Amino acid sequence: MPGQPPPGEPAPADGSLPESALTGIGSRPFGVYAHVPFCATRCGYCDFNTYTADELGSASGFDSWLDGLRAELRLAAEVLSAGGAAPAAETVFVGGGTPSLLGGERLGSVLDAIRETFGLTADAEVTTESNPESTSPEFFERIREAGYTRVSLGMQSAAEHVLRVLERTHTPGRAVAAAREARAAGFEHVNLDLIYGTPGERDEDLRRSLDAVLEAGVDHVSAYSLIVEDGTAMARKVRRGELPMPDEDVLADRYEMLDEALGEAGLGWYEVSNWASGPAAECRHNLGYWRGGDWWGAGPGAHSHVGGVRWWNVKHPARYSALLAEGGSPAQARELLTAEDQRVERIMLELRVRAGLGVEALDEDGRRAAKRAVADGLLRGEDLDRGRCVLTDRGRLLADAVVQDLIG
The missing domain is CATH 1.10.10 (Arc Repressor Mutant, subunit A)
Structure with missing residues (x-):
């Protein structure tokens, strides 16, 4: 199964954590991740825990998910309060899936729920991922007013034929337009995601994508080599010989091309796959992951880590909501790290x-x-x-x- 977590051990039904995990809570960086499992369509390369409307039916819609998220956040604050006061969130990251499908009002409700349960530090970084096709100037204005400070847009490529192979639905120029709309709405920090090494991508396609990124004037770029994940539509096409496997030497050449172009434009690498215009533009939430901080991942299939304990939630939105409606934890299993x-x-x-x-x-x-x-x-x-x-x-x-x- 794609994205299958390790078996782990049973997670307590009440979500409680061992005393060792709660020791020092608040002294380490703390963030909240909210997983939005909804997508309009499924991209061929993606193995994330996502569902289309046809797959879910009417029983697991946006509002049911939001009710479950609120319940899990209340549980999270209660669990972490066992070690003293629950820490305020220094960072929030709403990912998916396609969070922008929720619309600005519901995304505002997500942030309100985090404020009500944990609170936010005065300088909290608050990010949402967005698909360019489900955004608008009004959307960016609404989430900026709600308190979001950072937007991450899935661009992937500026070449139409590359987007077709990836089965992305947005048009090549929409990501740049969305980035400009976000900046016009008052977002100082805007990220564009790129994927390089897609079958059929040429050097000139990547150069065109880089030109578009730099034209957009963003202060952060994430760039990932294409990985063909087992269980995805792309993996099936590779297995049938319809698409070639990405070439490792080509991936290395493309990475060097990216790094050189971004560096010349003033975007320096601060993590192997991430470039920023300076320390203020770096993604603090992800730095918390890379530096061993604590975070609570809320939502179907979300992963969490607190004080050397890692756990993950059940994947299906209907099961997730049902467990929380019954007053229990949605955690499927956990690991106590030695x-x-x-x-x-x-x-x-x-x-x-x-x-x-x-x-x-x-x-x-x-x-x-x-x-x-x-x-x-x-x-x-x-x-x-x-x-x-x-x-x-x-x-x-x-x-x-x-x-x-x-x-x-």
Whole structure:
């Protein structure tokens, strides 16, 4: 099954967490993620937990989901309050799926529910993902008034034939227009997502996409190589020989092309797949993930992590809403991470960030591997001398292999 989580252990029906997880709550970064499982159509490459209206029927609509979300947020605040006062959310990220399908009013209600249960810090970063086709100037004005501070738009490509292969429904120019509308509505922080390496994409297609991104004047870009996930429509086409598998050498060339163009335009990398115009434009919510912070993921299939405990919710919206209506937790299962589990995850995540990884996270074999990586041009020697493992430009292309060597 695509996106299938590990079996884990049974999660408590009341959602409670062990005392060890609650120790120090509030001293670590804390964010709230809200998963919107609705999409107008299913893109061929996507394996996220999403459903179209035809798949759900009338029993699991927007309002039923919103009622469930409110109930889970109340449960979350109660659970976290067992360790003292529940922390205020420093970051909020509404993802999916297609959150913009909810419309501005319901997205405002999502943020209201988080305010009422957790509260927001004075400088909270509040992001929503949006599909360009389900946005408008009025939509951006409404969510800006509601308190959203950041918008992430799924552009993927400016080439129409690439969008067709990805089965994206928006027109090539709509993402740029939406980004401009968001900025006109008062959003200082706007992200555009790109996917590179799609079968049939040419160098000139990526250059055209980059030109469009830079023309839009956004302060953040996320760019991901196409991954053909098992169980998706694209994977079935590859298996039948209708589409070729993405070529690793082409992906590396495209990444270098992206990095060079974005860097020349003043957007520097701060995580392997993310570029920003400066620290203020970096996505603080995602940095919380990469730096081992706490977050509560609300919604069908959402994942959470608090104090070394990770859990995930049931996937189907109807089951999710039913469990909460019965007064229980929607969690399906959980994992209690050992100290070694947490150390390994720290290496996997922090090495991807420009600030790098402290060498204290490495064991003796890992430190020897770090020295070899410096000799191979994958880690910066001057940073290792200062106690940090920081990827070189070449190291970013081979980040997964570097991680494996450091873990041992």
